[in-house]
Amino acid sequence: MDNPTEAFRHQPPAPLPLRTLSIPTPEELTLPNGLRVIIIESRRLPLVSIRLAFRTGDAFDPPDLPGLSDVLTHMLTEGTVSRTSRQIADEVARIGATLNAGANSDYSTVAASALASYANTIFELLADVALRPSFPEDELQLTKQNTQQNMIAQRAQPSFLASETLARVIFGKHPYAVVSPTVESINAMTREQLAGFHRAAFIPNNAVLLIAGDVRRDAVMKRVEKLFAAWQPGEVAQPAWPPLPEREARSLYLVNRPGSAQSNIVIANAGITRTHPDYFPLLVMNTVLGANASSRLFMNLREAKGYTYGAYSSVDARRFAGTFRASAEVRADVTGASLKEFFMELERIREVPVADKELADAKSYLIGVFPIRLETQEGLIDQFMQIKMQGLPEDYLLTYRDRVNAVTMTDVLRVARAHVTPDRAAIVVVGDAASITDQIASYAADIEMYDSAGKRQEVNVADTVGDD
Structure with a gap:
């Protein structure tokens, strides 16, 4: 029988109010x-x-x-x-x-x-x-x-x-x-x-x-x-780089490591730059989907299915381009089953609005870990360096928590549909081709296979189907 005086142990404490950030003015x-x-x-x-x-x-x-x-x-x-x-x-x-x-x-x-x-x-x-x-x-x-x-x-x-x-x-x-x-x-x-x-x-x-x-x-x-002062200036290089390839359909790339007991899976599409206006909504969306050990991918592929020690997603937003990706290292015998769960979660984040609690938890996580990056002097100077190198707003640190808090359920759904594109994703699997090719063949119209040196190899698939 529960002791009534111990009832408080069944409820987590309410979060403390946010404290004002003490950031030196540069x-x-x-x-x-x-x-x-x-x-x-x-x-x-x-x-x-x-x-x-x-x-x-x-x-x-x-x-x-x-x-x-x-x-x-x-x-x-x-x-x-x-x-x-x-x-x-x-x-x-x-x-x-x-x-x-x-x-x-x-x-x-x-x-x-x-x-x-x-x-x-x-x-x-x-x-x-x-x-x-x-x-x-x-x-x-x-x-x-x-x-x-x-x-x-x-x-x-x-x-x-x-x-x-x-x-x-x-x-x-x-x-x-x-x-x-x-x-x-x-x-x-x-x-x-x-x-x-x-x-x-x-x-x-x-x-x-x-x-x-x-x-x-x-x-x-x-x-x-x-x-x-005597350091002489020069001409700053202005990059003129080609745009990223337009992706029209899902594609699959297999890197053959004979005898590998695990498969390394990465599913990705082109993403956003670091200064894109969708950065904060995408950050929140990614936290719901796969940024940590309480996110959907981890809870599904590790906790519910036991396929892996960890499954995650990430937003790699750089100065000129970026990627969105989801990844895991799984047992070879569940490579195909893992892809099924990945694509189910990628479609779900695009089609079904996130729950109120998921949204609140994601924001709480991002806001909670943010001050940790500023606790040390090394962390603080690196944050200011990022602002200058990536062209971020001068008030980036001061407004970070407000911008996370401003993300809505509608924002999350919108950016998921815009920047998570499983129907046009690139799937990369590193593993033993002999044991996994048939498992993964149905996830794209064809497979390109390479050895560990990056050289193209022939693929032998009994029956390749275009749909998953």
């Missing part, structure tokens, strides 16, 4: 050479974080040298005109700092952090690696060897094979179609090519310098001017 200045400087003063901790970000990423690589931006950014900390790789590493370690660089499809970043007492030191190190890299030949050869070993390891991962195939299918001749360098492009890279690309892409009028933490505006600007 101050923006621009140097004569075009470098935009964002200063975010926050004295909670004696730390300083720095980001030097360029609106040039992997998508801007020369067509014959995919991977150039990744190799270039890796090489920035491997030697400068005045320092060797070892000297850079030792100086960073001596002050307990971090200094690294990297690139994604849309932009490249040099990032640093240190105790505020070492701000001048880490600032000078960051400027040195960003502006005066020497691309030492011995370090370049080592980077090439390591990159090629990583490429071999990548091809052993079904998730990489699925992403590679999907990008090629969805993006066509757009640069986003390239997700990895080739052996030929890595071998072809030279110091001169890296230096030339660096001169063209790493220019102040295509960059934003963000400084956050225990700093003072006037002192920071004096340091910035000393380190960066």
